[in-house]
Amino acid sequence: MSELIIMSVPQSNFARSVRMLAAEKGVPCTLQPDAPHSDPVKAISPFGKVPVMKHGDVEIFETSAIARYIEAAFDGPKFFPEDPATAAKVEEWVSLHATQLDKTMIRQYAFAYIFPGTDDGSPNQDVIKGCIDAVKMQLEYIDGAVGDGYLVGDEFTYADMALYPTLAYMRNFPESGAIVKACANLTAYMDKIDARESAHSTKPPKKA
Template sequence: MTASVIVHGYHISVYNRIVQMTLRQKGVAYTSVEINPFSDAVPDSYREMHPFGRVPVLVHGEFQIYETAAIARYIDQAFDGPPLVPQEARPAARMAQVISIVDNYGYWPMVRQVCSHRVFRPLQGQPADEAEIAKGLKASRTVLSALDRIAGEGLVLDAQTITLADCHLAPMIGYFVQAVEGEEELKRRQALADWWAWVADQQSFKDTAPQLPS
């Protein structure tokens, strides 16, 4: 009998969506358990799985793992289905590079500054901080230009084959372009915009769309 797969995550978290998108690309059935890492009521049992109290955590039978990039690599190696890591050295290196760019330079400005202030805060009846949006856009331009060059090169983000780079980046861009300013910035990078039009139409991306707060 195949061991059960459980994803402990927050439904609006991009990192939760990365893991779920990866599982769907591999055709793996899973169960979701909601954990709000911003709550004061995070269970002690969850902190035993993730000592830093963040999301997500993947549980596969008796095996538990946290940190999204590590989870994604585990999913690719542990389950049957189309491979999500290129076999050749250069595409594999570019894939890892995209993931690192997204985590280190893209997440905060694109999601926590631009999207959070332009989209999430108004949905919750809170004012947007225009200064934060401006700072986020400035930092995002460097990120988008770097990713556009990689997309144009064609080793990954090629709008033909899904890798872990696509799974990692798509949820970030998905939030970023919900801000009008983010959408306009993306349109100025043709290779990246072409990739986005393709990946946004993938079933694994559509099926993992979060329900935004209202």
């Protein structure tokens, strides 16, 4: 069987989702540490975003497509439910994450710390002030959703893997960390996923 290769920097929240899925299914997966817009990545996706995937002759970009492939191509436990309503709920979270949650929490808020663009390299307070209300609204919405155990009822699904890497970053920064702490359901939910082997084995290096 060909090797499953995910090309990405280890810090990528999107790449971590599909790496977690492979780990949960017991599928060996090699992280090839290629940066966005590097030649090996652009050879698979002209858009240059990571992750991209290679499995034998199969080359795929876009995280959600990679996740669907890993789910369908390999044996092991299933993380995309088949029941239409439950499947659509998983898709709702995956899509919400890709189109809104990631943009607010990572591209705006976390990047204000990681890539602040300020003269002295200090966190970009204007950006933080501009998005923190949206970060709070989104985290509180998720807090309200995980009361039953997981995002979609009481089953651990790919929806949880799609959001977990982004939520894990939210615990690292002061304002978002305080919001997560104040959300009891969300904190319990994160603690539970933190304990999974798939979370350990895909943990990004300390410096984001």
